Amino acid sequence: MEFIKQKWSAAMIVTLLSVLWSSCDKQPIGPTGPDPVGPAAPGQYISLKDFRALYPGSGNFTIPAGTKKFRAVVISNSANEAAGNFRLQDESGSGIRLYAAIGSPVYSLGSVLEVDPTGGGILELYNGDLELKSVPQAKVVPLSGTITVTTRNATIADIITNKDLWASSLVKVTGVTITQGSTNGTGTNYTLTDASGTITMFVRTASGITVTTGSNKTVTGYITIYQSAAELVIRSAADIQ
Template sequence: MATMQLKKYFSKLSLRHTIAMASVVAAMLLVLASCRKKFDEPPYNSGDPDITTNATIASVKKTFDNSGSASYTFTDSLVFSAIVISSDSAGNVYKTLYVEDSTGGMNIQIDASNLYSNYPKGMRVFVKMAGLSMNKYGGSYEIGQGFSSSRLVRIASSVMSDYIIAGSTGHVVAPVVFDKISSITDAYQSMLIQINDVQFSDVNAYYADSTKTIGYVSNTVTNCSGESAVVYTSSYASFAGTKVASGKGPITAIYVPYNTTKELILNDLNATASMTGARCGASTGTISSIADLRASYTGSDVNYSSGSVSGVVISNSANESTGNIRIVQEDNAAGILVYLPSSTTTYSVGDKVTINLAGSTLTSYNGELELKSATLTVTGTGATVTPLVTTLAAIVKAGSSWSTRLVSVPSLTVSTSST
């Protein structure tokens, strides 16, 4: 009897243990499932928060303008929503969030890096203005948090999510398209714009200074009508050491005017990826020799987007003005003056060189054809050129058409005068 009761007791105990263990296991699975669900959640909200907006970028600017103050802090509970159009992932946009709604664009200063991880391009954000401040820097509206010595202070990273609330992602903002640079006004500040048919003035320039000796570099872009804007690039950008686009085409950028200068900020190199067309006034003929190069000039500047010619150096800055390098075809049929004032390379007489024409311009300077902004590659040394044996009368008759050819005039007498 005692044995049967003992068995019954242990049977009940085992059942209770089984139920308890099952409960523990279920709880653990629930915890693990909860952890897994939280870990697998997307980093951004899939929808917008339940926030009511009562303002726009335009109305916020108007409130500032009507305040009559150059340094204004908002007290009213104004809230606007806008789409992020900037990204600091390439390092060119620094501690700034550019946002845009249907009424305009805004520059929000935030004391944080890697903003793209919290507010990626294409995200809708909700900006609560109460407690935030505004001023104008170089004519552009900026939002921050308070002032120090009349200068706007960036919003602290510890509270940025209190003022700028993340919303839905994947929104696409189409740039405002301009065919004329002169048509861009301050009304488009801090907005994404596209300027068609522009080219960098100096195709041998780099976007910025990769050595970081200087913090920012300005490169001018122009259209074929001579209108211009400035591409302003940080030397900390990942593409600082990249040469600017060599062709003509559309550029997409954030428009940030500074006083009277039309400045453009690039998010990344996709902004200039389509600048591959023929440059303004580009030569359409085939250039295969220095003679072809000279023949392509018909009275106005000629720009080259591609091509190369070869020749031999017959004179350099050792006996001419700094930057002057004279190069002739190996057969001495034609020559050209190449002007490279910023070159740190010394080219010696007898060097065989390839003249890379991409981005160069053929112009007339004091009646002589001159090639600017070309690049030279030395392919050999010690080359000799047979001079053209001629007379002074023939040289005078040929005029500038023989410019930079190597000539020899036998039995020439040189006299000097004291007057």
């Protein structure tokens, strides 16, 4: 009987080790992708809402010395933007168009950037859209991690009314009818219509985005201003549901 007990104990040990080995050989269960960027220290950054408020309303405005850095996430797809243009939004809900210095890398959708706008940065209205330009490349620093920003639920009338405040920030519009309009050498214009009004959506051919026209669509994108008129820009075909 003693011999049988020893054999049974050995079998149990082998089985237990096998289970433990199998368990340890599996990938951990949990969130995937980059971790969120850590919280900023109080007063470390200027919000994009306050940064936009620095602009006096016309002309070229050089960012004053002593202005704090801002931290924001890229919400645009560079393939559906003019070369060098990137749309940034932060947790305040506001955004800005960054015209990057020549030679800068392509900042991909979802990249988090810390921007020091002093030492040459200029705010101006470009076709009616507030833009930050002339920031030295060394003062635009990619950070690891992610930032979660809010997408506003809005009607097209809301977008048109608030375009100067909401430019370069994300919105979602429901109940939209999409119709194809004119095409040129750069891309195609589409008209978005909801119960409150209409707005143009321009899609660059180079983006490779296929737009599905039709009614009762939900469109997510960011607001841009072209020749003083509000427009909506998408990042991929998945922005249309």
